[in-house]
């Protein structure tokens with residue numbers, strides 16, 4: 186029989202997916218529609234409309250959009266400089282290694298690194314004040330704020346962007362650029378008419394990934410801001426630890442809300458990608 | 467005055483010089499092939515003409531204009547690459563119209579020129595296809611149309627057929643030649659395939675180690691190769707160990723037979739040589755022992771040993787029975803097609 190034991194090879198994958206993806210998700214979704222007594226209810230979802238929680242979703246989405254957009258922009262520019270030869274070739278290997286490390290450098294260590302440099306008494310803050318007379322906090326900067334958190338997130342968003350977009354940039358064939366050039370196109374025309382449309386699906390995917398990455402980044406935010414900036418993961422964390430509202434089922438509802446946001450982001454990505462790839466298979 | 471002038475071009479990458487003192491004058495409408503083994507500098511010369519490489523020395527003139535320092539997008543040149551150079555995100559019509567679009571040609575004019583080009587390459591129904599939906603041969607025809615659409619002054623083709631199947635290669639090379647003649651466009655065609663170069667060129671430049679070894683029409687290159695390299699690279703060549711009897715009158719002796727070349731033998735080291743189809747069997751003459759026989763349909767190919775040398779002899783197929791391995795035959799010395807090739811220093 187040809188239908189023998191092939192399925193055995195993918196068994197570990199399915200076991201993994203069920204244990205770590207499907208079951209927890211089911212648990213969250215079911216929990217979101219139950220009260221502590223285990224009865225069906227919509228009260229948890231209704232609880233999401235509380236101003237605190239709506240605000241926390243709004244600011245999370247804004248921070249995620251901002252850090253994803255800036256991360257994409259800066260990371261793309263840096264990767265392009267390296268791949269297109271604007272930067273010496275020997276810099277490439279160290280940059281990629283650094284990106285690999287830095288894109289994983291999230292959580293508590295990153296938060297403390299930032300507090301130690303750009304915090305109210307951080308090294309860079311102090312140096313700027315004493316050497317140049319620039320008081321960034323007096324100018325409205327606050328590390329424990331929207332832009333503070335966005336800036337911190339960029340520290341792993343930019344390297345992540347460099348890591349995922351470099352292969353796509355390397356996939357641009359030299360012949361495409363040269364063919365465009367010899368046909369009379371300027372560098373700008375080449376990018377607008379050829380390179381960016383070809384890269385668009387990859388850029389879109391990178392943006393979605395960066396968005397999800399910062400939307401779910403709880404540890405950095407928590408260590409950095411404590412409770413001074415209520416983004417969703419922090420509120421959720423509080424719910425689960427039980428120190429604010431002490432309602433684990435509201436926590437389920439919030440997690441469900443995060444799943445929905447991430448799901449919508451992914452859906453938007455899939456739709457736009459299939460449009461951008463109309464010229465492919 | 468010729469249309470395209472390459473004037474003492476040189477190119478070095480770092481400390482290695484890959485093009486040495488390359489000069490060539492191409493007439494308007496002429497089809498020139500650069501022929502040579504891989505790595506001899508063909509692409510480098512072509513890329514200097516296109517403007518992708520800057521010559522270390524020398525000048526490039528198109529129609530009297532010095533373009534040596536112009537960027538590729540200022541030169542009005544059409545170029546076809548080896549493969550996969552179509553823009554994958556644009557369909558066939560958009561690819562062909564690309565050069566017109568960046569030049570600001572209005573949409574309606576562009577559309578009619580694109581249609582004209584697709585007609586020219588014989589793919590009028592493919593306008594809406596994307597590159598991945600085309601065969602390799604179709605892609606190269608579209609690449610040709612794209613290069614020709616903006617009416618370039620010079621067309622450059624860098625081994626445009628080398629990634630294709632043998633059968634398509636032959637039909638496409640003939641189509642390229644037809645289109646080139648129809649438009650009368652000055653063309654440089656790079657290839658490492660001698661048959662390709664011989665079959666479609668007005669003139670061939672045989673290149674070897676960054677040097678133009680010989681420039682001439684296909685018959686000149688084949689029948690009067692200037693150097694041993696040209697003789698050996700273009701077509702098959704048999705070399706013989708002959709002894710010079712008289713340089714001035716061109717008298718040599720080979721395995722006991724005298725051969726009259728009826729022209730003076732140039733100074734320096736030269737070899738007596740002949741093409742496989744230039745050798746003729748005779749009743750008497752230079753002794754040869756058959757070492758192998760191949761029947762190739764229209765041609766019989768004999769392998770034989772003459773003195774210390776292995777040679778190949780081709781003759782048209784006839785009803786006469788094939789010689790057998792081990793047969794002792796004779797080559798005629800009365801031949802007008804003996805070649806003299808000089809050795810490289």
Ligand SMILES: Nc1ncnc2c1ncn2[C@@H]1O[C@H](COP(=O)(O)OP(=O)(O)O)[C@@H](O)[C@H]1O
Pocket residue numbers: 479484502503504505506507508509510511
């Ligand atoms: N950009 C470059 N840098 C260094 N060496 C090069 C470069 N381009 C070509 N070469 C070298 O120049 C020589 C000629 O190359 P090329 O012109 O591509 O040969 P061909 O087209 O005849 O095969 C080769 O030895 C190749 O390695």
Ligand SMILES: [Mg+2]
Pocket residue numbers: 505508509510625
């Ligand atoms: Mg080449």
